[in-house]
Amino acid sequence: MKEPLQGKTVLITGASSGIGAQVARDLAARGTLVLLVARRKDRLDTLKKEIEKTGGRAQVFVCDLEEPTARADLIRKILKQPTPVDILINNAGFGWYGYYADMPLETRNSLLRINVEAVLDLTSALLPGMRERASGHIINIGSIAGGLPNQGIAMYAASKAFLDAFSTSLYREMKGSGVCISVLRLGPVKTEFFEHARRLPNGGSVPAERFSISVQRASRGVLRLLRTRRRYSYMPAVTGVLPLLALLFGGVIDMLGPLLLKRKAD
Numbered sequence: 001m002k003e004p005l006q007g008k009t010v011l012i013t014g015a016s017s018g019i020g021a022q023v024a025r026d027l028a029a030r031g032t033l034v035l036l037v038a039r040r041k042d043r044l045d046t047l048k049k050e051i052e053k054t055g056g057r058a059q060v061f062v063c064d065l066e067e068p069t070a071r072a073d074l075i076r077k078i079l080k081q082p083t084p085v086d087i088l089i090n091n092a093g094f095g096w097y098g099y100y101a102d103m104p105l106e107t108r109n110s111l112l113r114i115n116v117e118a119v120l121d122l123t124s125a126l127l128p129g130m131r132e133r134a135s136g137h138i139i140n141i142g143s144i145a146g147g148l149p150n151q152g153i154a155m156y157a158a159s160k161a162f163l164d165a166f167s168t169s170l171y172r173e174m175k176g177s178g179v180c181i182s183v184l185r186l187g188p189v190k191t192e193f194f195e196h197a198r199r200l201p202n203g204g205s206v207p208a209e210r211f212s213i214s215v216q217r218a219s220r221g222v223l224r225l226l227r228t229r230r231r232y233s234y235m236p237a238v239t240g241v242l243p244l245l246a247l248l249f250g251g252v253i254d255m256l257g258p259l260l261l262k263r264k265a266d
């Protein structure tokens with residue numbers, strides 16, 4: 001039987017490490033051409049070689065998604081490609097842990113540019129073409145934090161809540177058009193994400209890291225959304241109860257939250 005993803009072109013942001021790199025491997029193995037976007041060229045080149053060694057196809061696009069001009073340049077290059085993008089995976093992003101009052105403005109702005117603005121720019125660039133072709137899928141890599149705002153993750157949770165609301169609206173707008181927009185609400189995943197958050201100015205750590213799942217499992221969440229074309233999915237599935245619990249027991253979380261989300265410096 002023909003693999004349904006065979007021959008599709010997939011653009012993956014944040015493909016140089018963690019979830020994005022694994023999604024690229026898994027999609028290339030299913031016969032897609034993967035367009036790899038991130039800043040670290042060496043990592044992207046290594047991944048491209050790895051994919052090609054196993055018979056897959058990949059192209060590297062080095063881009064700092066924080067920079068509006070670099071994003072515009074990337075979009076120009078992507079739109080000039082001989083094959084249009086069938087699937088966009090907005091995965092690049094980072095978190096910062098600590099109290100908002102301690103968050104450096106530059107880190108806050110950077111988070112908004114990558115976690116939110118870059119998603120908007122790429123969606124604006126690619127969605128109209130998908131609608132015209134009556135075919136396409138955009139998957140936004142969200143987090144359970146998007147439905148579970150908590151002490152210590154104000155900006156990160158807000159950025160993922162934005163993705164959640166944006167994806168839901170677009171899913172409904174595009175219903176019946178042949179284009180699907182989904183959000184993957186991930187729990188903690190074993191990647192460089194937490195180390196990166198710790199290295200940022202004033203950055204702290206969160207205990208949730210110890211409950212992390214593998215990147216392979218996170219990537220299965222993406223594959224599942226591509227197969228089912230559902231509006232959202234939780235990975236691991238059990239975390240789907242958390243927003244409901246937060247709604248029911250918000251008062252308890254108000255009390256326990258500060259204890260659960262202690263900063264490293266505390």
Ligand SMILES: NC(=O)c1ccc[n+]([C@@H]2O[C@H](COP(=O)([O-])OP(=O)(O)OC[C@H]3O[C@@H](n4cnc5c(N)ncnc54)[C@H](OP(=O)(O)O)[C@@H]3O)[C@@H](O)[C@H]2O)c1
Pocket residue numbers: 013014015016017018019020037038039040041043063064065066090091092093094095114141142143144186187188189190191192193194196
């Ligand atoms: N790990 C978790 O626990 C977890 C949980 C829920 C959701 N998520 C989400 O999953 C996504 C991927 O994170 P990850 O866990 O795989 O972390 P990661 O290993 O740190 O990967 C982050 C990716 O984003 C890219 N990126 C960061 N800043 C960029 C910029 N300015 N321009 C271009 N690319 C940039 C990085 O590439 P370069 O540094 O090479 O540019 C890297 O490829 C993020 O959206 C994150 O919020 C993660």
